[in-house]
Amino acid sequence: MKTSWVEIATLSALVLVLTSPVSASDPHWDHTIVSQEPGQGSDGTFWATLKGDSTKNSAAFEFPFAECAIGSHQTPIALNLTGNAISLNPITQSNDKNPPAEPERRADSVAVRYAPSISSTEGAAIGKDTGNAYVFRNTGHAVQVSFSKGYPGKLLIGKDVYPLVQFHFHTPSEHLVIKNQYPAGRQYDGELHFVHQREDGKLAVLGIFLDGSQGSSAEHPILKKIIEHTPEEHDTYNTSGAGLPLDPTKLIPVENEQVFTYAGSLTTPPCSEGVSWYVMSEPLKVAPSQIHQLHEILKIDNNRIVQNTNARTVEIRKDLHITHDQN
Ligand SMILES: [Zn+2]
Numbered sequence: 001m002k003t004s005w006v007e008i009a010t011l012s013a014l015v016l017v018l019t020s021p022v023s024a025s026d027p028h029w030d031h032t033i034v035s036q037e038p039g040q041g042s043d044g045t046f047w048a049t050l051k052g053d054s055t056k057n058s059a060a061f062e063f064p065f066a067e068c069a070i071g072s073h074q075t076p077i078a079l080n081l082t083g084n085a086i087s088l089n090p091i092t093q094s095n096d097k098n099p100p101a102e103p104e105r106r107a108d109s110v111a112v113r114y115a116p117s118i119s120s121t122e123g124a125a126i127g128k129d130t131g132n133a134y135v136f137r138n139t140g141h142a143v144q145v146s147f148s149k150g151y152p153g154k155l156l157i158g159k160d161v162y163p164l165v166q167f168h169f170h171t172p173s174e175h176l177v178i179k180n181q182y183p184a185g186r187q188y189d190g191e192l193h194f195v196h197q198r199e200d201g202k203l204a205v206l207g208i209f210l211d212g213s214q215g216s217s218a219e220h221p222i223l224k225k226i227i228e229h230t231p232e233e234h235d236t237y238n239t240s241g242a243g244l245p246l247d248p249t250k251l252i253p254v255e256n257e258q259v260f261t262y263a264g265s266l267t268t269p270p271c272s273e274g275v276s277w278y279v280m281s282e283p284l285k286v287a288p289s290q291i292h293q294l295h296e297i298l299k300i301d302n303n304r305i306v307q308n309t310n311a312r313t314v315e316i317r318k319d320l321h322i323t324h325d326q327n
Pocket residue numbers: 168170193267
């Protein structure tokens with residue numbers, strides 16, 4: 001099989017928010033997985049009916065979603081990329097062009113390794129499917145592509161393997177990026193979340209901003225395919241578009257320079273914590289019309305508003321090593 005992959009070499013980590021670092025013994029970080037909690041579908045869909053006002057910082061979320069309101073490690077947050085923060089923490093550069101082989105991977109290394117897949121219309125059975133397949137879904141809260149259990153794409157964090165379960169879109173973005181010219185944080189037009197789940201249920205999410213501000217930019221072909229084949233009816237999947245190839249690697253911008261990483265949560269109820277977040281600083285450029293089309297499928301803003309960072313450490317990983325393996 002032709003496999004494309006993107007390697008993120010983690011050469012140095014820049015600590016941006018220096019408060020008290022999250023430790024492995026932190027009760028929230030230890031919080032175990034959500035598989036028995038309400039709101040999680042078998043294919044990695046985590047949304048359940050909102051009981052509170054989603055515009056009110058989740059304060060009104062009720063049991064069983066209390067963690068949305070009382071959790072101290074919630075997502076999204078405003079990611080700080082100001083010059084001040086960087087100058088406090090000089091970057092030590094190294095050029096690791098030859099990352100170690102998988103069994104010897106460094107404990108903090110991160111590699112994205114996705115593979116092309118073929119669309120299926122067996123949406124209901126996707127959780128049991130042992131082949132390499134995906135399905136277009138409208139979950140009612142997000143435009144989503146869900147993968148079968150046989151899909152080989154994965155995120156590698158050190159020696160840990162996190163298979164890719166699904167990816168979905170938010171319009172506008174959930175995370176904000178604080179830069180010198182955006183002291184209150186820049187919100188992008190959209191955000192793509194690749195959701196990975198380890199065998200024991202632990203989650204890792206890769207976030208990519210969507211930038212539709214380039215007036216003349218051409219349509220992104222993968223996004224175009226997703227928009228065309230996602231059903232308009234909520235809580236359904238595409239039952240007519242079988243056999244379409246899709247390579248999720250092509251949704252990762254090639255010019256990535258930095259990845260923010262921190263301990264967070266699901267952004268939809270039950271808002272379970274213990275989720276490892278990786279958010280790329282460089283957005284994926286898409287056509288403005290595509291942002292509009294994406295939004296029109298759900299006709300609502302489906303972003304959760306920014307949560308308190310509290311005593312969390314946000315790191316920036318530098319010197320991304322990107323490799324497209326054509327073998
Ligand atoms: Zn999401």
